[in-house]
Amino acid sequence: MSSPVVILGFAGSLRKGSYNKALLRAAVELAPKDAKLEIFDLEGIPPFNQDLEVQMPERVREFKARIKAADAILLATPEYNYSIPGVLKNAIDWASRPYGDNSFEGKPVAIVSASTGMLGGSRAQYHLRQTFVFLNMYPINRPEVFVTFAGEKFDENGRLTDEMTRKLIGELLQNLVAWTRRLRKE
Ligand SMILES: Cc1cc2nc3c(=O)[nH]c(=O)nc-3n(C[C@H](O)[C@H](O)[C@H](O)COP(=O)(O)O)c2cc1C
Numbered sequence: 001m002s003s004p005v006v007i008l009g010f011a012g013s014l015r016k017g018s019y020n021k022a023l024l025r026a027a028v029e030l031a032p033k034d035a036k037l038e039i040f041d042l043e044g045i046p047p048f049n050q051d052l053e054v055q056m057p058e059r060v061r062e063f064k065a066r067i068k069a070a071d072a073i074l075l076a077t078p079e080y081n082y083s084i085p086g087v088l089k090n091a092i093d094w095a096s097r098p099y100g101d102n103s104f105e106g107k108p109v110a111i112v113s114a115s116t117g118m119l120g121g122s123r124a125q126y127h128l129r130q131t132f133v134f135l136n137m138y139p140i141n142r143p144e145v146f147v148t149f150a151g152e153k154f155d156e157n158g159r160l161t162d163e164m165t166r167k168l169i170g171e172l173l174q175n176l177v178a179w180t181r182r183l184r185k186e
Contacts, residue, residue: 002186005035005177008070012077012088012124014043017158019114019150020076023169026160027074027112030170035177037074040066042091053098060094067095067103072180073137074173077113079124084131096135104135108183110176112145112169114153120146138183140175143168 009027011020024039031037044059056064067073078085095103111128113121125146132139145168147153153162160166 002034002181005071005180006069007031007035007037007072007074007173007176008040008066009037009074009076010040010042010088010091012042012075012085012091014041014087018078019116019147019154019158020078020112022154022158022160023076023112023114023147024074025158026166027076027169027173030166031173032170032177035173037173038066038070042087045087045091045094048090048093048097050097053094056094063091064095064101064103067107070107071184072176073104073107073109074176075109075111075128077111077121077124077128079113079115079117079119079121082123083127084124088128089131092131092135102135104137106183107137108140108176108180109137110140110172112147112172114147114150116150118148120148120150122146138179140172140179142175143171145169145172 009024013020028037111125115121
């Protein structure tokens with residue numbers, strides 16, 4: 001039997017009650033049986049400073065190692081001012097460095113987003129997809145998971161209650177696992 005697909009998920013929000021962090025927790029429950037979803041919290045990743053990219057801060061080293069050890073990546077992004085939150089872009093920038101040691105190289109990736117607005121973070125998702133070109137990542141195209149009006153889709157404990165969104169996340173993860181296995185030529 002082939003080995004489980006290890007997916008590393010991280011959210012572009014540091015907020016305790018973050019809807020995007022809650023989406024990752026839902027994804028852990030909804031992941032297919034032949035996959036394991038681990039979550040990395042971006043808390044403690046400092047602002048990027050190119051002077052430090054050879055002697056990287058410990059938390060960044062840990063982040064890079066976790067990405068490299070994963071077979072696939074799941075990003076949960078808020079949308080800030082129609083784009084990627086600085087916290088997420090900052091973490092991606094660290095992990096892509098130093099030149100020649102891009103931790104994301106060749107990794108399959110899927111995106112989910114939640115926002116309190118009516119477009120559910122779609123603009124941030126398309127900006128993220130642009131970064132995948134230079135990062136040389138292989139994104140899943142469908143289904144697109146945009147959680148609109150997020151305040152209505154989680155209960156008071158931060159559990160995703162919207163059945164349609166749960167179904168879509170399940171499908172997205174199945175597709176990510178199948179895509180990862182295809183890239184591994186299994
Ligand atoms: C600085 C800032 C900018 C925002 N800009 C947008 C935006 O462009 N589009 C949108 O749908 N929501 C926007 N929002 C609202 C976020 O969708 C909302 O705060 C969301 O809960 C953030 O994700 P989180 O719950 O994972 O922290 C913005 C929020 C902040 C704090």
